[in-house]
Amino acid sequence: MDTTLLVLAAGMGSRYGGLKQLDGLGPSGETILDYSVFDAIRSGFSRVVFVIRRDFEAEFRERVGAKFEDRIDVGYVFQQLNDLPEGFAVPAGREKPWGTAHAIWAAREAVDTPFLAINADDFYGHGAISTVANFLKNSPSSFCLAGYRLDSTLSEHGTVSRGVCRMDASNRLLTVQEHTRIGKTAAGIRDEADGTMFEGTERVSMNCWGFPPDVFGLLDALLVRFLESHGNEEKSEFYIPAAVTAMIDAKEASVSVLPVESRWFGVTYKEDRPVVVDALASLVRAGEYPSPLA
Numbered sequence: 001m002d003t004t005l006l007v008l009a010a011g012m013g014s015r016y017g018g019l020k021q022l023d024g025l026g027p028s029g030e031t032i033l034d035y036s037v038f039d040a041i042r043s044g045f046s047r048v049v050f051v052i053r054r055d056f057e058a059e060f061r062e063r064v065g066a067k068f069e070d071r072i073d074v075g076y077v078f079q080q081l082n083d084l085p086e087g088f089a090v091p092a093g094r095e096k097p098w099g100t101a102h103a104i105w106a107a108r109e110a111v112d113t114p115f116l117a118i119n120a121d122d123f124y125g126h127g128a129i130s131t132v133a134n135f136l137k138n139s140p141s142s143f144c145l146a147g148y149r150l151d152s153t154l155s156e157h158g159t160v161s162r163g164v165c166r167m168d169a170s171n172r173l174l175t176v177q178e179h180t181r182i183g184k185t186a187a188g189i190r191d192e193a194d195g196t197m198f199e200g201t202e203r204v205s206m207n208c209w210g211f212p213p214d215v216f217g218l219l220d221a222l223l224v225r226f227l228e229s230h231g232n233e234e235k236s237e238f239y240i241p242a243a244v245t246a247m248i249d250a251k252e253a254s255v256s257v258l259p260v261e262s263r264w265f266g267v268t269y270k271e272d273r274p275v276v277v278d279a280l281a282s283l284v285r286a287g288e289y290p291s292p293l294a
Contacts, residue, residue: 001137002113005040005048008103009120010079026280028292033120038293043133049075051103079106088227099237108216114140117209125262132210143255146208148264151200157271159183163205163241173255176241
């Protein structure tokens with residue numbers, strides 16, 4: 001069973017202050033997504049497709065894609081504002097991308113296998129990527145989500161947005177509720193936006209989704225619906241959790257939440273960078289990754 005890794009790498013990190021997808025954080029200058037592709041290769045993925053922007057295509061191909069072209073089939077697609085279903089146009093004044101679900105939809109002509117969709121700037125860990133890989137190979141027509149513990153995904157340097165999963169007794173996803181300002185406080189883990197308190201053991205989505213290829217048809221219909229309602233807005237976004245929740249509500253998808261204990265980390269703020277550098281160095285010292293990646 002062929003499987004594809006789809007890497008969402010078109011975004012800029014506004015809070016971080018630069019194109020963090022190309023920031024060398026590993027002991028030999030590896031980017032975070034270098035580790036994701038390395039983990040995908042050793043988990044049996046046969047192809048990687050990067051969703052990028054045209055304005056940094058040359059640099060991205062040279063600094064990222066070229067590293068893997070002799071080890072895995074590499075493809076590229078572009079997330080563009082004017083890539084929309086027939087009958088829709090970009091509203092005047094809009095510059096903001098259409099969101100993560102639109103980024104996946106942008107790959108509709110490049111991916112025809114079960115696939116894992118991830119963010120370029122998050123470190124997911126070999127355990128999580130291999131868990132999703134095994135699920136896709138054993139259940140190629142099914143949906144899944146790697147569920148991380150909330151308390152292992154927080155930043156010491158500010159609040160974060162997290163999609164908290166609500167599941168049934170069989171670990172089937174019911175909905176993903178976005179909490180926009182979760183952080184550590186003296187009283188515990190709290191969403192400063194609405195006051196919700198958390199235990200820390202809740203499972204959250206870090207955008208590590210497993211999809212069958214027919215998800216593109218479902219996304220197409222949902223994107224049309226989104227554009228009919230929000231297409232004239234300058235900053236509205238078509239997000240993966242909202243799209244998947246709509247599929248669940250319409251009984252078009254059943255999503256298995258796969259609890260993973262892999263270590264997740266990412267660079268949300270500039271102050272997170274030294275923590276990530278140290279964490280990657282620690283994993284290399286422990287023998288979990290070679291340096292340089294080979």
